[in-house]
Amino acid sequence: MAHRRLQATRQLNRLMTKHYLAARHFHPMRPIAYVSSGAPVEILRTMGFLPVYPENYTALCGARKASLSLCQTAEAQGYSPDLCSYARTHLGAIADPSAAPMGGLPRPDLILCCNNICGTILKWFQTVSRLYDVPLFVLDTPYVKGKLKEETINYVNTQLEKLIQALEKNFPRRYREARLRKVVALSNEATALWRDIRYLCTARPSPLNAPDLFVNMAPMVVLRGTAAAVRYYRALKTEVEERVARGIGAVPVERYRLLWDNIAIWYELFRFHRYFERYDACFVVDTYTGAWSGLVECDDPIRGLACTYTPILLNIGFAQRAERMIDLIEAFQVDGFVMHANRSCKPYSLGQYAIQRLVSERTGVPGLIVEADMCDPRAYSESQLKTRIQAFMETLSMRDSPYVGPRHL
């Protein structure tokens, strides 16, 4: 049965196309900033910079199956094949724009990097800033194990203030707190809408499957803080609510509700999750698209940004991450979970064995770890994955009715 296409997808495509065109069209009136996905972009939007997201771009390269040759280009320059595949894809696109979708990204005027997602993004962006000879601004968000300390918040807060000063000094852009409040309010509105949309999937059957979540999370990242994102998510929410009201599910038959952990396998996004439809399974929730679900306190918006952006999923301890997963399993009534052991992303993947065991023990729900990569198709082995998926789905089906063999044999 064909994958049920959301009506909103057409609007989404237009929105994303506009986003990429704007970067070329509005420059040089508005300086272009490369931004990491977890950075408090609200500051840049407040000051009129045009944010562009290399991570979103490289995911797109993966989805369009252009990432392999770009990775190989980077590797030919001496970058190890064990490095993050987003970084290799981007470095390949910079070296050879003719082979890159949309001819690559426009040149940046500055780069903003927040290491709340990983340390690799710092190295990646250091490399890019060297290649383009543009300033790199770094926001250092210390890892949070347990309680978020006051000293940590103050440190991040101070850095944000200094960032604003540095941006004003180096670019003809002004910061106004009132404007930041407005941008933060828009961010919050989009965040709340996206959270609501995801929670609509607690319905049986779930109106959305993982690919829908991954595709629709894009504006949450690249258009956060804009009115366009709010409009989009309002429309999407309406459509998803309607599906729930009419009992329309994302998969033909929903017998097993699954949770997905880690970044998507971009170059097999639809085929991979559709394979599970054979087993009447739907991915009703995931840990990745929920990463943008924290609201920012508006009273002191800079401090609010520090408090929200520091303890994101990839910047908190594994025991806490396991708790979040357990909460999702309970809220969404999940029967099994699948963890993508993504070679490219150590912060997301290194703790998976520990988290899998902890979560299974606590919830009694079985988990499967599948090895692949978010953007490098060479790490994806279809027959091996199918073997594991089949075995896992059989495990789920036999849980319902364990076969007790004829004892006399």
Add this chain to the structure above:
Amino acid sequence: MATSTAYPVGFQCAGAIVEQLRSSLGAPCQKQRTSPPSLGYMCTYVPEEIIHAAGFAALRILPGTAPAFIADAWLPGFCCAVARGCLARSLSGELDQLSGLVFASTCDTMQCLGDIWGMARPQDQIVDIDTPTHLDSHHVMSYLTGELSRFAHEVAAISGRAISFQTLWQSIRLYNRKRQLLRQLEDSREHLNSTDYLVVINAGFVLPVEAYVALLEQLTIQLSEESHSEVATGIPLMISGALLEDTTVHELLDELGGRVVGDDLCNGSRYYDTLVAESGDPFEALAVRYLHRAPCPCKHAPAHSRLERLRGMVRCTEASGIIFALHKFCEPHAFDYPYLAHTLEEEGIPSLLLEVESTSSRGQLRTRLQAFLEILSL
């Protein structure tokens, strides 16, 4: 274990000291030693001086030879052998005598390891210290100073011994002495083969600092008194990388006619190149050293600082080339490598990339090193 070079009669004392240092690296010695009580750490950004001031010995955990499969239950394959090896040692009981572990914020793998360690070994006392990514005082002085002070309180609470400014200065001076001696030792590089030199440095990470300083004092005196003899000959090379405690590469160079004249290693010059200023507030002094010491690539250092340092070292030591000995899955070093290698190549400094892992066979490393030396000798 490398066989030691046969030193001429006048060198007996130096040779004997080197052997003593080599044997201190043997696992049985480390396992049995419970006095002084020790805190283990893995990254050199951990402030040893504070650990020492609290009454502990600071013991650097090196990967060792415990079977790595034990760690497989906790770490997937795409993780460096350093992290895997250290965890394997702990899980096999080799580190049970430690009073605790200290984890600093450095690379992603170490960050994950610190987290996993707490889950795999709930019986271990773990202390975290957030060592900032920024290396400019503009951003971090007050935060870092505060973090160092908080760390001191936490460590003192474990040892039950409060840290006064006086005891902290004593520890700082002692570690400064250690670093000073290691810098002095560089002048005697040609009196030791590359393997022995590395052994001497490695021993400093596992011996209590007092004992090590005493041995180094003796060693540097002995070596400088023999200024007319040169033991080590060979094509001069620099070696750059993260932790390279395994002596295989150095042994092969000694065998093949290469000689390490300078290094940019975590267990090398990056550890001892900068001293702590011995005045003012001790935590501020420690913070200043943190910001100015040769940076690990996991930190945000000024754009060309690593290149400039390497270039300077090559010129100073008159090295013919550089060996980048990088661990498989080590991202910070692997991102810097192409730019460093290509720029240096353009400046007439050839380099070799060696990817090391616990499963590297000696034969494979030998082939590459031999080929590089042959190219350099043309």
Add this chain to the structure above:
Amino acid sequence: MYCHGVDIGASAVKVILISTARGVVDQATASSGYGARDTARRLVAETLSRQKLSPADVRYTIATGYGRVSFAEANAEVSEISCLAQGARHLCPDAHTVIDIGGQDSKAIRLLPNGTVANFALNDKCAAGTGRFLEVMAHILGVDLEALSHLSQQATSPVTISSTCTVFAESEVISHISAGESREDIIAGLHRAIVDRVLGMAARVGLAPLVVLTGGVANDDGLVQALSSRAGLDISVPESPEYVCALGAALIAAARSQ
């Protein structure tokens, strides 16, 4: 009423015929070769003719293993994981962890108290840790596979094989031979290399008693001992360990035929 379990592995095909009244009545195995499907058909026919039965007497057939998808004669295909779990649990009611070392892959399965699968892991990306590894090495050492067992038990000082890749481990073995190490010590080292690899995988899913070892390689006592001492646990090896997966398939067939 009869059922077939057909395990079409990359190296060998194993067939089990069971009767719901009497249990296992026949079994057959042969090299997979190029036409594994034809081999499977032949073995199935053999078991029937020996028992003087006809295909109509067989109520249900389940195919498993690498070549299961192409065996059209089966009523259904089930993964090896599920089959191994069933077979091991049937033979060893206290089985908790099942380790299978096959011709070209190895697996670890942890069972719940009720016999269903809690967690599993597979190594099918490389030959290290599989029967193939031993085959390659036996060839270099000039010994039969069957001899590996008693030779390794005579080792005095096992060598260390550090390469995780079979091809590079070969070079290491050759270096050890030229260095004059004894065959016994080399084989013991190879056993240890496989054991470490397999135990790493088992540790991920949970290694706890009772540990059951299945697959053709379990016939190698030297390896079983190495596994037991490295894991610090007793290892239970069922009779005809290479048939456990096919047995599990036959048991599932019997359940489904009712």
